Amino acid sequence: MCAPLVMETVARSLSRRSFLASSLAALAGAALAQAGVSGKAFSRAVDLTHELSPEIPLFPGAEPMRITTLVTVRQNGYYGNRLDLWEHSGTHMDAPAHFVEGAPTAEKLPLSALIAPLAVIHIHEKAAKDPDAQVTVDDILAYERQYGRLPKGAFVAMHSGWESRWRDPKAFLNQDASGTLHFPGFSPEAAAFLVREREIVGIGVDTLSLDFGPSKDFKAHVTVLGAGKYGLENLANLAQVPPSGALLFVGGPKHKGASGGPVRAVAVW
């Protein structure tokens, strides 16, 4: 039972909350509109997410996830598991805080950064010849000559074709005799160009790392995360997405203090 005064206070605080809430929704909406997304129709959807399991490729040194079944329908009437995993497993996000102390953690990123026009830069032809291929500033400029300037708020993904190695972790990591990894990524110059000369929300790759395999200083990471943008690694199915015109939805991690974590990423157009 609530006294009338209590109810009135609740009503007042609810209406204040819904005013705030509606302003926030409009803010996210404004970002979508700015990004040229508002008013857009779509009729196709592709999952950019790999299945997550203990068998997937991981960066050297990371422990595989564990899935422990606690209850089953047969024995308990319902089925459920406990999950134990390193945040940077599978198709996942690197939040700015992954490399920069005090930068935003994944759960704090605004919703408007997680719904973004998706630009896919195809470098699969050069990557087929050179596992150390990188997305260069020239690749970005060539993309823009063909598809127009990267829209404000864009998410820029590299499609290198590396995904075909996903089910073979050894081939996906591609370590040489000295232990150096070899796979494509963004060049530090391209990363700097995107955060300085364009207004992006983040970059993504179909490989294990934003930086190419041999990188020792993770300069593309530092540049992108240092600018408050996020990264997505181990993206799937980018070959199926048009280079321009799709919209990316990132079902990003929402746990407290997330340096990143598995995402569900979907492209619609």
Place this chain on the structure above:
Amino acid sequence: MCAPLVMETVARSLSRRSFLASSLAALAGAALAQAGVSGKAFSRAVDLTHELSPEIPLFPGAEPMRITTLVTVRQNGYYGNRLDLWEHSGTHMDAPAHFVEGAPTAEKLPLSALIAPLAVIHIHEKAAKDPDAQVTVDDILAYERQYGRLPKGAFVAMHSGWESRWRDPKAFLNQDASGTLHFPGFSPEAAAFLVREREIVGIGVDTLSLDFGPSKDFKAHVTVLGAGKYGLENLANLAQVPPSGALLFVGGPKHKGASGGPVRAVAVW
């Protein structure tokens, strides 16, 4: 180095894969179009996801999640955590397999089920007077008289206002002296109506369970999951979403054999 024959085989298998892929994308697209979603514009977005942490309310008997920091920027040059959690924590999905042996696990649900027209049924007024309030068939019919028949492929969410208790787990569970829980949910009859008389993809609640607190047989769960549909529990911010006309994106779990798991759910309209 690849011999020409190998390259040709790769090219052929890639083109077969991309044909298959494009058919699948169109299939998801067709589902969107059927659902009346194709051609739809949107300019607002609201996060339906609570922050996940060791402090959140959990169903009695479930162990809180653990977040263990393994590396920090200061000590290691980068920051990352290990997560250890029960699948049914926070804003999360119940896949059909959670209650039905052999039914689909979360990662197997088609993408078209995760992008759905969102119907929000408001029962916060009766729930404010009765914590054991349920969404009834009459509530659904009253909703349809006002907003039109539930669209094909709809996701139907209950907004009971229970979210205001989220930060107080004791109040969110609302156990009486005998240990019985008290909070709103879907009545078994309403669940049966939705899966038999309408074509829904799933149902969701802003409480701990699809079934209302006192339920002993979880009949709404059994009915919905038994029909191959999914549930979302502990949804946030439903008060901010229009009853009709929004689109739901469910960033659902993609781990192997998922009985469910934390999701990132977003409404756009």
